[in-house]
Amino acid sequence: MVIKQKIEDTNYITVKIGKHYVRALLDTGSVVSIMSYRIARFFHLPLQPLVEGDTTTLFSANGSIMTVKATTDLPLYFSGLRIPHTVKIVDNVSYDLILGVDFLSQNEVIIDYKLGFVSICDDLVRVPFAING
Secondary structure, three states, X not given: OOOOOOOOOOOEEEEEEOOEEEEEEEOOOOOOOEEEHHHHHHOOOXXXXXXXXXXOEEXXXXXXXXXXXXXXXXXXXXXXXXXXXXXXXXXXXXXXXXXXXXXXXXXXXXXXXXXXXXXXXXXXXXXXXXXXX
16 A cells, blocks of 8 residues: 655654654664654653663764764654654754654665655555655
8 A cells, every 4th residue: 555645855754743743854864863862742642761781872964063962762653654663852953853764774774866766664655755846
């Protein structure tokens, strides 16, 4: 079954978290998935403190340091498909939610620019990709 959902701009999709919708960046350059502290507090998400061995510092694409404050477990919904995923919470990030390589590989995400779609979970959900230009 193919479920269609518009992807806004180039690498963005709309993800439902609980009763809220958030614009998520699909980022093949980010090793881990991250969420802004501001949006985590706005959604009243339960934050888990870091434990020994957790990564405490990340670096953005421009080289700035991002301090990891906590983690949270998210139930992400993609056109009705529920995928639980743990994200790191950081303060100074340009996007509300970044789905990194950890999410992309665990959920067999295929970003196909030529055909114009994103496939999730071995093509269980196929989301149209809006390519600008």
